[in-house]
Amino acid sequence: MRNIKLTIEYDGSSYFGWQRQPNKISIEAIIEETIQDLTKEDIKLIGSSRTDSGVHAKGQVANFITECKIPVFKIPSALNSKLPIDIVILDAEEVPLDFHARYSSVGKRYSYTILNRITPPALYKNYVAHCKYDLDFEKMKKASKYFLGTHDFSAFKSTGSSVKTSIRTISDIELIKDEEIIKLYIEGDGFLYNMVRIIAGTLIDVGRGRISCDSIEDIIRSKDRKRAGQTAPASGLCLERVYY
């Protein structure tokens, strides 16, 4: 019996997210079925993160237990030859049997990409969130720092997932501006449902002047979802890396 850890890149544009759902095409189901087709076993794929519809991944991680004897270095090309072109297995490695893509994870890194200009994008349109309002980058940068550290992020969570606690630790947050693109990188021990997209939406509201930078502390403390910004669009979000 072997435990195989996969690192996966995907373009989420055409899928109803990672998680298997009845009558909807999900990334999890497609990869799971492709592995079953390869191994001829009824394997169960465990993903680190249930990315939503339209969200991308450069480094999603998943694992499965198998009896099959295929050499691990052959797994990526064997699966990629059967997978659709918008899902690519970057790497496969054998890991201890107790490795669990979700529970063993100690941290995640996401990016969020904003195109800030009046006209909508023709290029890269599936990979950015378009904001036509003029954003004050320095204010967004200042505001972003308030998210660092350990907080109860109830104000930055959508309803729909049951978690024991809303306390999370953000260890790194970075905002980079390159001409019309504003890119947010955020790293933490875990993220609540829609947390990165609500943080991104809140920073957009700061950039537009609808929320002041210095009120972020208050909004966090309020634990009130209504005080944070909008949930920014899925297209801007990418799961960059999962740490173990």
Added chain:
Amino acid sequence: MRNIKLTIEYDGSSYFGWQRQPNKISIEAIIEETIQDLTKEDIKLIGSSRTDSGVHAKGQVANFITECKIPVFKIPSALNSKLPIDIVILDAEEVPLDFHARYSSVGKRYSYTILNRITPPALYKNYVAHCKYDLDFEKMKKASKYFLGTHDFSAFKSTGSSVKTSIRTISDIELIKDEEIIKLYIEGDGFLYNMVRIIAGTLIDVGRGRISCDSIEDIIRSKDRKRAGQTAPASGLCLERVYY
């Protein structure tokens, strides 16, 4: 009578290139028909560059002569509301009547993007050329400098276009590496048919060790298309800017 200059961004993935062709969907025809629909005139659109099928543009330029009275600042949004989402008018300005998008151009800047890793791309797949062979970036950089200056680029031209001379001046060439991405920027007074893609393909061959850096001078001098590298895929190419 007014002459309107448009700056256009487009994703070339779904089109048979810029130029109007019978029974094929072209970017030129779509924009021209959209302008005709707006102005109710039989206008003729003049593009600066006939980008091929799958080639993108961040700054294609085109112009048209019109009698219509619509304020120039309203033209982008008026056209964008009717254009498909992968073609966006970034800007419109009124220019002198003798301005001609093609003949008035004094230079162009292109980028070419290579994804250099074993596995094919799931993300950004329409915007990169994938190269699975390990590329020696330093050799590519050294080789690129031989293209600078004024040369007869007959060895770097596909047949199929009739031009008076194959002499062109490359004023700037830059190669940038960012993890798995190698990006080529090239600027010159004009480019022959497929010239940027053949230069990119030749640099890829240098990176793979199939062509030595120091033979670029010889290849240029030979004027022999067979001695240069392959024509690299259209997806990596983007018309960044046209100078006037």
